[in-house]
Amino acid sequence: MKEKRTGFATRLGAIAATVGSAVGLGNIWRFPYQAGDNGGGAYILVYLLCVVLLGIPIMMSEFIIGRSTHKSMKGAVQELTPGSPFKIFSYVGVLGALLICGYYSVVCGWVIEYLWNSADGSLLGHTPEQYGDMFGALVGTPQRCVLWTLLFLLLNFLVLSRGIQKGVERMANIMMPLLFILLIVFCVNSLLLPGSMKGMDFLFNPKFEDLGWKGVVDAMGQAFMSLSLGVTCLITYSSYFNDDSRLMKDAVTISALDTLVAILSGIVIFPAVFSFGLEPNAGPKLIFEILPTIFQQMPGGVIWSVLFFVLLFFASITSTISLSEIPITFMIDEYKMSRVKALIITAVLMTTVAVLSALSFSTLSDVKLFGKNIFDFLDYVGPNIFMLLGGLVTAIYVGCFLKKEIIHNQLTNGGKYRSSFVQPYIIFCLRFIAPVAIIIIFLYYTGIF
Ligand code: PFF
Secondary structure, eight states, X not given: OOOOOOXXXXXXXXXXXXXXXXXSHIIIIIHHHHHHHTTSHHHXXXXXXXXXXXXXXXXXXHHHHHHHHTSOHHHHHHHHSTTOGGGGHHHHHHHHHHHHHHHXXXXXXXXXXXXXXXXXXOSSSOOHHHHHHHHHHHHHOHHHHHHHHHHHHHHHHHHHHHTOHHHHHHHHHHHHHHHHHXXXXXXXXXXXXXXXXXXXXXXXXXXXXXXXXXXXXXXXHHHHHHTTOSSSHHHHHHTTSOTTSOHHHHHHHHHHHHHXXXXXXXXXXXXXXXXXXXXXXXXXXXXXXXXHHHHHTSTTHHHHHHHHHHHHHHHHHHHHHHHHHHHHHHHHHHHOXXXXXXXXXXXXXXXXXXXXXXXXTTTTTTOOBTTBOHHHHHHHHIIIIIIHXXXXXXXXXXXXXXXXXXXXXXXXXXXXXXXTTHHHHHHHIXXXXXXXXXXXXXXXXXTOO
């Protein structure tokens, strides 16, 4: 049942767009700083388990909902299980996307400033301490931080309004492999630094005493963030998948690529952190302190630096495009709005959240929500509440309420392929592992854990 849609994805390779959505600042900025804050190895082990036991099955669930109906969330649920209250979760997705894109675009703004400074030659040539101060000066200056964020959002919505996502995605198709190659070069460089093995030990030698339940919940949230789960993004994207694509193969490929990019970023960052005698738990500023320090000791540092931030910019904008599409598609489907109107409303809402987040370290630094400034609060609540809640409820919905034939049909493309152990594995994870995760999260938030 294909409906005629005016959305962007009709005009681009839906699978490529999904990779574009998954790979972004979540992998390169958030993963290293979260790993650093949670003690390294044990966090990474739990993260990998989350990808295999929850991430891939939930990605499959979103794909099943989207591709079986060729509709976005609300319409899909209405078609699959008429009258089901589960459609309420489209609101969770929309709100989650607005909040996440709001603070995420602030980081994209930082990326543009670092790109600018790389290009004009002012970025390199400082000590690690000075890089810490430079980052502090950027986030502490409201005008600078807000302007870069606004510039980023302007570019994001320009792309969306011009319908040139296809072009951007195509560019990203070239940029992503380049980013991948660049990360490998940086990994080799970091591994050759004196004392680098301490960083590898931090990353890959699990010390469970450093993790705690906080680390477990953070790892789960990060896996969902990185794979773009739980906010209905992948339901919309997969509603454009063609009926021949193999969902399991795609989900595994996308998750593996995404995870590889995150791990590579860790191998770039932590050997350098230890080699330069810095602290791994520097929080959100981690990569902005370490990367320039790395670039400047590489021959041709300026070029590496410019290239890297250009590629990171592309990886980020393909993610914000997918986040912006969530409310846009929702408003078009739900309120029969024109795309232009939906786009304007989304832009206004996201910009408001983004400006508030951009001011979190300066003008609004005294505004605290649960002890965190606005930026840190959104960076916590987005992945650790909205995405986890949305993703785990999606798991229960598909695992327990969706007809087995639908799942089977989607996994085997209408009986064309065998699903062998895949279907029981997915169902097991959705029915048993997801509820366990929900219990852990519940116990953690109620303070029992
Ligand atoms: N997965 C993206 C990243 O790792 O940067 C962020 C993201 C994109 C989250 C799209 C959610 C989403 F719907």
